[in-house]
Amino acid sequence: MAVNTLFFxxxxxxxxxLFLCLFLIVHLSANCILVLPEETARQIYNSYSTTxxxxxxxxxxxxxxxxxxxxHTIYALLITIRNQKAKPQKYIVNNTKANSTWTSQNMGxxxxxxxxxxxxxxxxxxxxxxxxxxxxxALDSSGHLDVYEVTYSLFQNIYYVLLYSVLMIPLGLHLNHxxxxxxxxxGFYHKKWTRIIARISLVYSALMAIGFGIIPLVVYxx
Amino acid sequence: MEITFKxxxxxxxxxxxxxxxxxxxxxxxxxxxxxxxxxxxxxLVLKGEKVIAYEYDCREGICGQCGIFINGRAHxxxxxxxxxxxxxxxxxxxDTIIVEPWRAASFPVIKDLIVDRSAxxxxxxxxxxxxxxxxxxxxxxAILIPKEISDKAMNAAACIGCGACVxxxxxxxxxxxxxxxxxxxxxxxxxxxxxxxxxxxxTKQMEQEGFGSCTYTGACEVECPENISILNIAEMNARHxxxxxxx
Numbered sequence: 001m002a003v004n005t006l007f008f009x010x011x012x013x014x015x016x017x018l019f020l021c022l023f024l025i026v027h028l029s030a031n032c033i034l035v036l037p038e039e040t041a042r043q044i045y046n047s048y049s050t051t052x053x054x055x056x057x058x059x060x061x062x063x064x065x066x067x068x069x070x071x072h073t074i075y076a077l078l079i080t081i082r083n084q085k086a087k088p089q090k091y092i093v094n095n096t097k098a099n100s101t102w103t104s105q106n107m108g109x110x111x112x113x114x115x116x117x118x119x120x121x122x123x124x125x126x127x128x129x130x131x132x133x134x135x136x137x138a139l140d141s142s143g144h145l146d147v148y149e150v151t152y153s154l155f156q157n158i159y160y161v162l163l164y165s166v167l168m169i170p171l172g173l174h175l176n177h178x179x180x181x182x183x184x185x186x187g188f189y190h191k192k193w194t195r196i197i198a199r200i201s202l203v204y205s206a207l208m209a210i211g212f213g214i215i216p217l218v219v220y221x222x
Numbered sequence: 223m224e225i226t227f228k229x230x231x232x233x234x235x236x237x238x239x240x241x242x243x244x245x246x247x248x249x250x251x252x253x254x255x256x257x258x259x260x261x262x263x264x265x266l267v268l269k270g271e272k273v274i275a276y277e278y279d280c281r282e283g284i285c286g287q288c289g290i291f292i293n294g295r296a297h298x299x300x301x302x303x304x305x306x307x308x309x310x311x312x313x314x315x316x317d318t319i320i321v322e323p324w325r326a327a328s329f330p331v332i333k334d335l336i337v338d339r340s341a342x343x344x345x346x347x348x349x350x351x352x353x354x355x356x357x358x359x360x361x362x363x364a365i366l367i368p369k370e371i372s373d374k375a376m377n378a379a380a381c382i383g384c385g386a387c388v389x390x391x392x393x394x395x396x397x398x399x400x401x402x403x404x405x406x407x408x409x410x411x412x413x414x415x416x417x418x419x420x421x422x423x424x425t426k427q428m429e430q431e432g433f434g435s436c437t438y439t440g441a442c443e444v445e446c447p448e449n450i451s452i453l454n455i456a457e458m459n460a461r462h463x464x465x466x467x468x469x
Contacts, residue, residue: 187460
């Protein structure tokens with residue numbers, strides 16, 4: 001298969017994107033633990049994260065996840081370069097509002113914002129817990145790494161809380177357009193089902209944006 | 223009505239173009255947009271200036287020649303029409319109208335508002351036809367086709383190749399055009415025999431012509447004079463994957 005065709009590139013975009021969408025469901029479910037009363041949350045969250053770190057299956061999933069983020073980014077870049085070349089001269093006036101949504105016209109820009117968020121997010125958690133960069137993470141009373149404390153203390157800083165919450169808006173927009181379009185890229189063309197998928201995308205992206213956005217606020221005000 | 227046209231003027235593919243303004247009086251709201259341009263051209267002839275070059279043929283919305291980008295939209299301010307079907311009653315007295323040619327690397331400007339759309343012809347040449355000799359028209363009921371299939375094929379077949387989809391697409395993707403041409407035939411029994419080859423060859427040509435990829439903004443579907451569904455693109459993707467796997 002020619003790896004440079006438009007179809008191949010878009011298929012990579014869609015499949016990595018859809019995998020990331022699945023991952024976010026699991027991620028948000030875990031985040032819900034954070035809103036429980038403090039000690040319960042600490043216990044469940046820490047033992048859950050220990051289970052994840054020690055599971056060989058999760059290790060495979062984690063590598064798939066890294067690969068998905070990297071490939072989604074690289075292919076977005078390749079596709080964008082090619083698309084820019086296809087329209088070298090822009091219109092003096094272009095009324096895109098009349099025929100399409102702002103999100104659909106700016107997926108790349110929104111993607112860059114989300115990528116920046118992911119970098120900050122990984123630096124805050126992944127680098128500290130998985131790579132051991134920065135301050136050592138303490139153990140809780142059951143001997144698990146106290147990941148809850150890392151999260152809790154980060155979300156005592158109102159600037160981080162606001163940053164996390166506000167950046168979930170572009171995430172929601174990106175997911176809404178990405179999810180329903182990903183299915184079209186993969187060849188879902190049934191009239192009724194594409195409509196249903198569009199509705200699912202809207203509900204899914206709203207749930208993700210609101211869910212991820214509100215939990216840091218709840219933790220801050222707990 | 224008095225209208226100020228700001229029109230892209232470009233002498234040849236190689237020269238640089240620029241926007242020039244023309245104040246035109248005596249336009250009536252019953253004029254089509256093309257008639258308003260004719261009116262302007264008549265005045266330019268009297269002044270001994272070069273007329274504005276633009277394409278047209280049927281002037282009844284079926285040939286797809288009159289592709290012009292008007293006030294930021296392909297074929298002007300309405301959904302699903304051609305430029306010749308746009309009338310000056312859609313504008314107000316004293317309006318300024320920005321008139322540009324289609325913009326796409328694969329549609330180079332020839333002169334003023336005329337672009338070279340032969341990239342579409344080369345995609346067509348790759349398989350938007352049936353190679354068997356069919357003779358005279360067969361008896362209508364000899365090949366039965368379910369209504370919903372024939373409707374789908376007809377929706378795709380309605381494409382007049384105007385290029386509005388490419389013009390409005392931020393990536394200059396020709397996916398709506400190519401998918402319409404593919405699905406028109408691949409949905410019908412007559413087109414099935416060459417279905418896989420058709421989708422592979424036509425999409426390959428589409429790519430070689432330098433068109434971008436589809437991001438599903440949906441703009442093409444809105445600007446398409448024939449209201450061709452964007453689901454045709456998803457269907458083309460499915461047919462492409464199937465053809466790749468079965469090759």
